[in-house]
Amino acid sequence: MNTPVFRFAPSPNGELHLGHAYSALLNARMVETSGGRFLLRIEDIDVTRCTPEFEAGIFRDLAWLGIEWEQPVRRQSDHFEAYESLLQRLIREELVYPAFMSRGEIRAAIAESEQQGGVWPRDPDGVPLYPAADKRLPHAERQRRIAAGEPFAWRLDTEAALSRLPAPLSWTELDDESLTTSHEVEACPQQWGDVVIARKDIPTSYHLSVVADDALQDISHVVRGRDLYQATAIQCLLQRLLGLPAPAYFHHRLILDPDGRKLSKSERDTGLATLRENGRTAVEIRRMVGL
Known part of the structure; x- marks a missing residue:
């Protein structure tokens, strides 16, 4: 049986929020239980909105959550x-x-x-x-x-x-x-x-870029939000x-705001950087997203 390959693929056009944390942590947990591999992909084809600062924030937030990923990281703007x-x-x-x-x-x-x-x-x-x-x-x-x-x-x-x-x-x-x-x-x-x-x-x-990359990186399982x-x-x-080749998909539940709406990068009160600055811990983030 081939080793399962998962990926977390955020766009660096804003700060990660609790919804991203849930998706990344769920991918990491499925990697651990299946003995699979975890890849991080930066989906930055929107070169006007994506910035190196937001990309650095992604690395910082994921490391704070205790998530490890393989190197090198694939950046779509390079391909x-x-x-x-x-x-x-x-x-x-x-x-x-x-x-x-x-x-x-x-x-x-x-x-x-x-x-x-x-x-x-x-x-x-x-x-x-x-x-x-x-x-x-x-x-x-x-x-x-x-x-x-x-x-x-x-x-x-x-x-x-x-x-x-x-x-x-x-x-x-x-x-x-x-x-x-x-x-x-x-x-x-x-x-x-x-x-x-x-x-x-x-x-x-x-x-186009997501199907190309999933194939190139041998992604076997795409774990992402129900909105997709x-x-x-x-x-x-x-x-x-x-x-x-087509991977298997798992579309997980969404983390919603108090009004029942999908979280947005513009809502900074759910941003991981803001939560960290306000004293929240990675353990608390896991609890907040139900993990």
Whole structure:
């Protein structure tokens, strides 16, 4: 039996909070009970919001919690070329298209449809789906607009992608942290419409880089928050299209604020650095998150 490989993959665009602590500690506990490996990955493709200071804070907070990880740490910003090679493959296979509509144009198209009595579809997060009018643009027109320097994003043609698959999509969801039982979940990427796969200036996106890294690092178990449960469908689709191995998933409960809302990096009172400065100990943090 292969050694289980887990990963904790935060973005250094703010301070870690109690929700991150729970996820990291749960990963570490599952590593310990399974005899697995713990990898830390820095997901910093958003080079405008991610900073070295926040990255240093991640290392400091995890060490304070008593978590150990293997070296070297993978930083996604060091590997744009690898992601771009996957993007070029999707372009060659005509599974993505350049999307030129601005946010204002998207809002206008949706408003026009709704004024005519239509109900615009929304993704599982409640965000309106992209109108996808760009899919009808002739190839020459696409190339002309790109050459003219118009801003655009590469979007996955989800309908075309699903038509290439011989069998329904699903992922393996673990029933609990014991890793002993699981069930298959039907993946419905069409719920998300044509998601962004890369941007003009950044040749990747969260979905593309995460499936690439999970495969490259031989991740066998992805343990993360329930808020990413539905997004797994898009990652399953990309894994199948690109011939990448699929890990098993365990989407754990979320740590919520007193009003029942998901914690945010902007709420500093739940930030690990703030809690540490206020005299909280790592033992107390474990107790606060139910571990």
